[in-house]
Amino acid sequence: MAGGREIKTKIKSVQNTRKVTRALEMVSASKIRKAQERMKSSRPYARLIRQLIGHIREANTDYSHPFLTARQEVRRVGYIIVSSDRGLAGGLNSQLFRRVVADMRQWQAQGVEIDLVTIGQKSTAFFRRLKVNLLGSVTHLGERPQLEQLIGIMTTMLDGYGEERLDRVMLCYNDFINTMVQKPTLDQLLPLPEVQALTSTSHEWDYLYEPDAETVLGQVLTRYVESLVYQAVLENLASEHAARMVAMKSASDNANKLIDELNLRYNKARQAAITQEISEIVGGAAAV
Amino acid sequence: MSTIRCDIVSAEDEIFHGNVTLVVATGEMGELGIAPRHAPLITRLKPGYVRVTLENGDSQEFYVSGGILEVQPQVVSVLADTAMRAKDLDEAAAKAAKDEAERALANRAPDMDLAEAQAKLAEAVAQLQALERLRKTLKH
Numbered sequence: 398m399a400g401g402r403e404i405k406t407k408i409k410s411v412q413n414t415r416k417v418t419r420a421l422e423m424v425s426a427s428k429i430r431k432a433q434e435r436m437k438s439s440r441p442y443a444r445l446i447r448q449l450i451g452h453i454r455e456a457n458t459d460y461s462h463p464f465l466t467a468r469q470e471v472r473r474v475g476y477i478i479v480s481s482d483r484g485l486a487g488g489l490n491s492q493l494f495r496r497v498v499a500d501m502r503q504w505q506a507q508g509v510e511i512d513l514v515t516i517g518q519k520s521t522a523f524f525r526r527l528k529v530n531l532l533g534s535v536t537h538l539g540e541r542p543q544l545e546q547l548i549g550i551m552t553t554m555l556d557g558y559g560e561e562r563l564d565r566v567m568l569c570y571n572d573f574i575n576t577m578v579q580k581p582t583l584d585q586l587l588p589l590p591e592v593q594a595l596t597s598t599s600h601e602w603d604y605l606y607e608p609d610a611e612t613v614l615g616q617v618l619t620r621y622v623e624s625l626v627y628q629a630v631l632e633n634l635a636s637e638h639a640a641r642m643v644a645m646k647s648a649s650d651n652a653n654k655l656i657d658e659l660n661l662r663y664n665k666a667r668q669a670a671i672t673q674e675i676s677e678i679v680g681g682a683a684a685v
Numbered sequence: 686m687s688t689i690r691c692d693i694v695s696a697e698d699e700i701f702h703g704n705v706t707l708v709v710a711t712g713e714m715g716e717l718g719i720a721p722r723h724a725p726l727i728t729r730l731k732p733g734y735v736r737v738t739l740e741n742g743d744s745q746e747f748y749v750s751g752g753i754l755e756v757q758p759q760v761v762s763v764l765a766d767t768a769m770r771a772k773d774l775d776e777a778a779a780k781a782a783k784d785e786a787e788r789a790l791a792n793r794a795p796d797m798d799l800a801e802a803q804a805k806l807a808e809a810v811a812q813l814q815a816l817e818r819l820r821k822t823l824k825h
Contacts, residue, residue: 435697442694445762449755453727484803514782521789533782534789544696545768549782552775604755607714607728616729617753620764624696 401670404663408656415652421485422645425638428540429576432635439628446621453614456603460611464618467588468564474504475554475563476513477586479570479629480520481637482536487644489571489637490519493581497569500583512563514550516630542634544627551623558587570629571636577643579636586622689721691737693747693763700747700765707738708761710754719761726756735763
């Protein structure tokens with residue numbers, strides 16, 4: 398019997414793998430929904446703060462904040478790279494990293510230096526092998542990332558920009574478009590591209606400021622940038638689960654195909670063995 | 686009794702929205718009580734409670750650890766911080782992030798890390814598959 402037993406054990410092991418991939422697929426499917434809800438619940442804040450920035454800028458057109466003014470010369474660029482902590486998510490992280498590295502190469506070719514901070518283990522592991530200046534990293538954000546966990550790296554980047562050590566800050570993450578599509582995205586975080594003012598009606602009133610317009614605008618802009626980073630983390634989390642679900646689904650399908658093939662081989666081997674046995678018996682009986 | 690719309694949001698979640706008759710909060714310059722038709726105002730908030738009084742006289746309290754309060758003619762918005770924020774606290778967090786990065790960099794030396802090993806494994810598997818295919822075509 399040509400390896401009947403061996404085929405049987407192989408089938409078993411593939412079945413076990415399929416169990417794991419199925420389980421991962423289902424876990425991710427349920428987590429996507431939660432991640433999407435979290436994305437939705439973070440939107441009102443961003444909307445209100447955009448509105449607020451629009452109002453303040455409308456009232457104080459003469460005052461401009463460093464976050465809003467582009468600098469002529471770019472000597473050093475900062476990157477905030479959002480990735481997942483765990484793998485098994487198809488090409489999600491590597492596609493993003495490839496785009497980021499290509500972008501970095503362009504800057505480096507112009508003699509611009511690069512600083513970066515990473516979110517998630519995958520990016521920390523990847524970028525520490527490259528010759529770049531890793532200023533900070535945060536990992537293990539879990540299923541419910543809190544803005545609080547991101548304060549450290551954001552302070553590094555925002556202070557760097559405020560103190561003119563950095564001339565531009567980019568935000569890199571996977572944009573969640575739908576379950577099948579996640580788009581590796583590089584957004585310019587600072588200086589802020591023109592904030593889309595959400596002023597519905599033009600108004601003739603101005604605010605009373607406590608303590609004063611500059612301080613308030615500064616804080617509002619900082620919070621706005623922070624909420625952008627936070628939202629990118631949420632987008633990336635949803636993307637991670639979606640990518641993992643798709644990857645695990647195709648792994649399960651492949652396992653099914655493999656099992657079918659192995660079953661066929663097993664049955665053939667079994668039949669061959671039976672045929673051989675019969676012919677041996679017949680041959681033996683004829684000899685008697 | 687006249688009311689004003691009130692939205693309380695944090696970066697993570699929407700905390701409260703509805704029509705209220707009074708909002709009380711701790712501004713940077715002192716306690717504030719906002720009733721309908723208050724003049725437009727923006728102020729930073731100190732850590733403390735934001736209390737809203739609903740139309741039916743009930744009141745609700747929310748703790749905020751700072752943030753911004755904005756009064757517009759039709760709406761009061763509170764953009765709450767959920768984390769304690771202060772210059773030195775933020776800097777401590779930045780330092781923690783830097784330490785984490787340095788730890789990751791220091792770990793690089795001795796053995797291959799998992800990601801690297803996985804990449805090598807994938808490469809080896811691809812080579813094996815190519816060999817297998819080559820062997821099959823040679824046989825036929």
